[in-house]
Amino acid sequence: MWALAFIKDLDYRIVSFYCLPKQMPHSDRLKRYFSSTATVSTWWTENKWHPVLREHFAEQAKYLRSLATWRGKSILDVGTGFGRFASVLTDAGASVCGLDLSQEMLQRAKENGSTRLIAGDAENLPVASKSFDAAICLETLMHVPCPLAAVRELARVVRPGGLVVIGINNTFSLPFLVQNLQIHTACYRWIRNRKRMSHTNTIWEARRWIRDAGFQLVDELGIGLLHPEVRISLWPGKIVNPLPHSWSSWCLTVEKGRRLERTKFRYFMKAILFAARTPI
Numbered sequence: 001m002w003a004l005a006f007i008k009d010l011d012y013r014i015v016s017f018y019c020l021p022k023q024m025p026h027s028d029r030l031k032r033y034f035s036s037t038a039t040v041s042t043w044w045t046e047n048k049w050h051p052v053l054r055e056h057f058a059e060q061a062k063y064l065r066s067l068a069t070w071r072g073k074s075i076l077d078v079g080t081g082f083g084r085f086a087s088v089l090t091d092a093g094a095s096v097c098g099l100d101l102s103q104e105m106l107q108r109a110k111e112n113g114s115t116r117l118i119a120g121d122a123e124n125l126p127v128a129s130k131s132f133d134a135a136i137c138l139e140t141l142m143h144v145p146c147p148l149a150a151v152r153e154l155a156r157v158v159r160p161g162g163l164v165v166i167g168i169n170n171t172f173s174l175p176f177l178v179q180n181l182q183i184h185t186a187c188y189r190w191i192r193n194r195k196r197m198s199h200t201n202t203i204w205e206a207r208r209w210i211r212d213a214g215f216q217l218v219d220e221l222g223i224g225l226l227h228p229e230v231r232i233s234l235w236p237g238k239i240v241n242p243l244p245h246s247w248s249s250w251c252l253t254v255e256k257g258r259r260l261e262r263t264k265f266r267y268f269m270k271a272i273l274f275a276a277r278t279p280i
C-alpha cells in the first residue's frame with residue numbers, strides 16, 4: 001500500500017516539478033500544473049492512500065461547519081478544486097459557487113456534485129462586488145502569487161458583515177521548516193526549487209492581509225502541530241517522508257485531546273485558519 005501511495009505521489013511530483021517548461025510565466029505554469037492529469041487525478045484526493053490529508057481535511061471541514069449557520073447563505077469557494085469544501089457547505093444548506101483557475105478541477109467539482117461553477121483567478125475575481133454572504137479560500141492561498149490581492153478580492157465580493165474563511169501553510173510548522181530549510185540550500189534549489197508551485201506564510205503575514213483588506217479578525221485556529229508530512233528531497237524525483245503516515249491519527253488525537261488549536265502552540269501548526277468579517 002505504502003509503495004502504491006508513493007508511486008502515485010511521485011507521479012504528480014514529476015509533473016509538477018520537472019515537466020513544465022522553465023521559461024513559462026508563473027501564472028501559466030500554475031494553470032498548467034493544476035490542469036495536468038497527474039495533478040487532477042492523484043493529488044490530495046480523499047482516498048485511503050492519503051490518511052494524513054484526509055484527516056487534515058476532516059478537521060478543516062469540522063471547523064468550517066462550526067463557524068456559522070450556513071443554511072440559506074450564498075457562498076463563494078475560491079480555489080474550489082474537487083469541490084470538497086463546497087460539498088461540506090452545500091450539505092449544511094448553503095448555496096455554493098465554486099471558482100477555480102483550472103477547467104479540469106471545475107470538471108471534477110461538477111462530477112462531485114457542484115452545480116454553480118466559474119473559471120477565474122483569485123487575484124481578479126470575475127464576480128460583482130458584494131454579491132455573496134460569505135467566501136472561503138482554503139488550501140489555495142499558498143499557490144496564489146499575491147495572497148493580499150486575493151484577500152482584497154474576497155473583501156470586495158462579500159456583503160457587509162459577511163464571513164470569510166482563509167487558510168495558510170504555516171512557515172513555522174515542522175514540515176515547512178524542514179522544507180524551507182532545504183529550499184535555502186543550493187542543493188535543494190538544484191533539485192526542485194526552480195519550479196515551486198506553492199509558498200508558506202506566517203501568522204503575522206496573514207493577519208496583515210486581513211487587516212489591510214479591511215476585515216475584522218474573528219477567530220484563528222491551528223491544525224497539525226505534529227503533522228507528519230515532513231518531506232525530504234534526496235535527489236531529483238526522490239522525495240521521502242521519514243515519518244510513517246500512521247502517525248497522523250495519533251498526532252491529531254493528541255492535539256485535539258489537549259485542545260491545543262487555539263493556544264500558543266498554534267504558531268507551530270501546519271495550517272492556520274482565519275475567520276474574519278467585513279465591517280457592517
Ligand SMILES: C[S@@+](CC[C@H](N)C(=O)[O-])C[C@H]1O[C@@H](n2cnc3c(N)ncnc32)[C@H](O)[C@@H]1O
Pocket residue numbers: 030034044078079080081082083084085099100101102105120121122123137138139140143144145
Ligand atoms: C490545493 S487545491 C485546494 C482545492 C480545495 N480548496 C480543497 O481544499 O480541496 C488548490 C486549488 O486552487 C486552485 N488555484 C490555484 N491558484 C488559483 C488562483 N490564482 N485562482 C483560482 N484558483 C486557483 C487550483 O486550481 C486548485 O484547484
